[in-house]
Amino acid sequence: MDRRIMRSRQMIMQAFIELLGEQDFEKVTIQGIADRANVNRGTVYLHFTDKYDLLEQSVDTYLMMLADSCIPEEGTTTELSRDLFIRAFTYLKEHAAIYSVLITNKGIPTFRHRMTQMIKGNVTMVVNHMKLESDIHRDVLAQFLSVSITGLIEWWVVESMPYTPEEMVEQMNKILEARLQLW
Incomplete structure (x- = not known):
């Protein structure tokens, strides 16, 4: 072009x-x-074509840029690595002016929804390669993780990124390792 x-x-x-x-x-x-x-x-x-087309193309562009920022040097992976998440949070922080608008603008839930779908696609691929030691359904686990990750990103952005990308990833890791038993 x-x-x-x-x-x-x-x-x-x-x-x-x-x-x-x-x-x-x-x-x-x-x-x-x-x-x-x-x-x-x-x-x-x-x-x-119009502002709706501009919205769709902007969402596509900025999601692609976010996804590209997470790709490891060696290409695609079937693991959710600490490094992958640090790259994602770091990229979001470096481009906070753009992503805070896209994630938090109440009039356009498009970005949040599409980000969740993108995360879910990647999480599903990882979950399908995991060895699960319980009777957890893979689709339920993938949905839970993708919505949780999206919600955590949204919270972090709304709260003006109160923790470093490394701290956020460490907290996510601790939560996942804790296997909280709520009931």
Whole structure:
């Protein structure tokens, strides 16, 4: 893709995310996005059908960037490693301005839902390769872990990332090792 096209798309998505941080999705307009990105309306429409298409493509782009940040140097893995989670939390912290808007914006649950689905896909792959010593159903375990991880990420972002990525991963590890018996 031409660098100018990529740069325009990036500026438009960045402007869109900034506006979402300031107002509800319903109030964001194509003209407002164009003004913020310092492009004309037509340029926005060259890249995106409407603001809903812009939302979908932004969610796809930022989820892909998050996923790419977690990939180990040696490629895909069937393990949920400490290093993988540290990379994910570190990436989220480094790009907090973007992800805090996407995760917490009440008008667009799309990002949170799709992030949960992405996590679930990866967790399911790992769970399917695990040796389970109990009668826990793999699909139940995968759902529980993916929703828990998403919820923990959301909490961490909403609370302004009060712990380092390493501390968050250590806490997750302790929780998983504890095998809490609630009843």
